Amino acid sequence: MSEAVLSRHFERPEARTLAGYRALGGYDALRKALTLGPEGIAAEVKKANLRGLGGAGFPTATKWSFIPQKRTGPVYLVVNADEGEPGTFKDRYILERDPHALIEGMLIAAYAIGCHTSFIYIRGEYVQPWRVFSEAVRAAEAEGFLGANVLGSGFEHRIIVHRGAGAYICGEETGLISSLEGKKGWPKVKPPFPAIKGAFGQPTVVNNVETLAAVPHIVTRGGEWFAGLGSKTQGGTRLYSVSGHVNHPGVYEASVAITLRELIERAGGVPNGRRLKAVVPGGSSAPILTADQIDVTMDVDGLRNAGTMAGSAGVVVMDDTTCIPEALHVVARFYAHESCGQCTPCRECTGWIYKITARILAGKGVPPDPDTIVDVAKRGAGSTICAFYDGAIGPYISYVEKFRAEFDHHVRHGACDVRPGAKAPARTD
Amino acid sequence: MSAPAPATRPPTGPVRFSEAQVAEVRRLQALYPERQAALLPVLRMAQETFGFVSPAVEVYVAELFELSPAHVHEVVTFYTLFFQRPVGQHVIAVCHNLSCSLRGAEDIVAHLEARLGIEAGETTADGRITLLRVECLCACEAAPMMQVDDAYVGPLDRAGVDRVLEGLR
Numbered sequence: 146m147s148e149a150v151l152s153r154h155f156e157r158p159e160a161r162t163l164a165g166y167r168a169l170g171g172y173d174a175l176r177k178a179l180t181l182g183p184e185g186i187a188a189e190v191k192k193a194n195l196r197g198l199g200g201a202g203f204p205t206a207t208k209w210s211f212i213p214q215k216r217t218g219p220v221y222l223v224v225n226a227d228e229g230e231p232g233t234f235k236d237r238y239i240l241e242r243d244p245h246a247l248i249e250g251m252l253i254a255a256y257a258i259g260c261h262t263s264f265i266y267i268r269g270e271y272v273q274p275w276r277v278f279s280e281a282v283r284a285a286e287a288e289g290f291l292g293a294n295v296l297g298s299g300f301e302h303r304i305i306v307h308r309g310a311g312a313y314i315c316g317e318e319t320g321l322i323s324s325l326e327g328k329k330g331w332p333k334v335k336p337p338f339p340a341i342k343g344a345f346g347q348p349t350v351v352n353n354v355e356t357l358a359a360v361p362h363i364v365t366r367g368g369e370w371f372a373g374l375g376s377k378t379q380g381g382t383r384l385y386s387v388s389g390h391v392n393h394p395g396v397y398e399a400s401v402a403i404t405l406r407e408l409i410e411r412a413g414g415v416p417n418g419r420r421l422k423a424v425v426p427g428g429s430s431a432p433i434l435t436a437d438q439i440d441v442t443m444d445v446d447g448l449r450n451a452g453t454m455a456g457s458a459g460v461v462v463m464d465d466t467t468c469i470p471e472a473l474h475v476v477a478r479f480y481a482h483e484s485c486g487q488c489t490p491c492r493e494c495t496g497w498i499y500k501i502t503a504r505i506l507a508g509k510g511v512p513p514d515p516d517t518i519v520d521v522a523k524r525g526a527g528s529t530i531c532a533f534y535d536g537a538i539g540p541y542i543s544y545v546e547k548f549r550a551e552f553d554h555h556v557r558h559g560a561c562d563v564r565p566g567a568k569a570p571a572r573t574d
Numbered sequence: 575m576s577a578p579a580p581a582t583r584p585p586t587g588p589v590r591f592s593e594a595q596v597a598e599v600r601r602l603q604a605l606y607p608e609r610q611a612a613l614l615p616v617l618r619m620a621q622e623t624f625g626f627v628s629p630a631v632e633v634y635v636a637e638l639f640e641l642s643p644a645h646v647h648e649v650v651t652f653y654t655l656f657f658q659r660p661v662g663q664h665v666i667a668v669c670h671n672l673s674c675s676l677r678g679a680e681d682i683v684a685h686l687e688a689r690l691g692i693e694a695g696e697t698t699a700d701g702r703i704t705l706l707r708v709e710c711l712c713a714c715e716a717a718p719m720m721q722v723d724d725a726y727v728g729p730l731d732r733a734g735v736d737r738v739l740e741g742l743r
Contacts, residue, residue: 228712229710231709231714232710232714233712234713234714262607268712269618269653271712272724273726307615309614309653309655310617310618310654311654313710324614325611327608327613327614327649328613330652344607345606347607386714388715390676395715461673461714472672472676479671479709483709485652
């Protein structure tokens, strides 16, 4: 088991207060960062091989470097705390259990990109995380960690805490920006990318909560140390949210070089002596893996080579009592509900596929249905403004292709062979 | 996870903020580089004040922002946390997404429907409880789970649901 980095304060309630966090060495990284200077910080983050931990895995230092050097207006840092990828809950742990680590990471990142106002967009359902984090911001303001003159350095920074109102698409960075601007959360056509024209038309970096929480550690212990914790192409540890059919669901910190098998074992394995059937390794948008594919490493490239993705590191484990067509139905219901409706292929295909899965589960499927799901899924691919639909395709195609016999059984017999007599889940459209 | 906090949802009255609330609206509008960014926070305030976001509330909020009511309506209808109809004193939102469904969310919904005598999406006749199905609340370690007003509750079984309902009496 590797050293706890991101989760080191999760079982230390005192870290939630400013005094307690400082007693644990908190905000020392900020002091060091203010002496390193923006270039020095960026160099360490680059050496660290830190990649975005929200889902896309984009190199963080590269993202920061896109902010134009020559500019007249402000630069904004926007923190994506709109955690919503099914199977993912690690950002909630950071907000609730180590809020000052996030504030410190935000301050360091803001200083590195020359930003004086940052926004954190917290999903509306996260009431307790919002309360805890807001209290931490107030404490940091009162003690001069935020404000006109951060720690007497002359650097000015304020944090505006903004709450969402219930929409998965606002986790997409340009959808988030639209929402922050007081609109419905429709993603924007890129280019221009947020680094050039983001929130309120200004250059903007959008970073995930966990990504920023990693930054103080990189500053304190160096980019090389952080890089060494991970794989060749991705530094560090990350927080895996493990749920579904495991004995001990929860957040597990591990090197990105851990294998999926080891991770499931750390979560106590599959309960009641049942057998593993399938695993979603990176949030619901990640293509599903079968039980014989779990020796993959969990880094971005390891999972990509296995035909899936690291995504948000939300690991959903399914044992042999799971009906895969039903699982797809649940996932398809989600994508149909959350499609923002802006792009026709996404709006229509997510709805069609949901209806097909509902028909199959109701015992009214027809033999071409599994092929139709795959065909419809592929037709919409790559034709939309944002990555939402391409994410939805992951489960559509992989569930059908890897568990084809189960779908065929459903459409031929109108019933489930895994859970005979199971009641079809409700349709809620 | 912690027990749900009691909620009070005031009945619908005249659609007008108090002076202090209007001052808060102006403060929020000034907080952002563009005034419109305060729309979601102000709509939240409006919902907490008036119980739900009626067309009259939309018109009132639009006036506060000098926006068209159509824009405000477009925003209100986009987000699941804005209610366009009255809801019960308490709102129970059961997650029916993947991890919760693997661990029995459908049974939790069925049990709640039976206990409350309503279907998901409805409010009890006495106006006490609204039951909703929702997508992932990102607390899958507590699956199956639900949100009761502000609080997350889980992992749930039928007895746990009964205890929650008892606490809302």
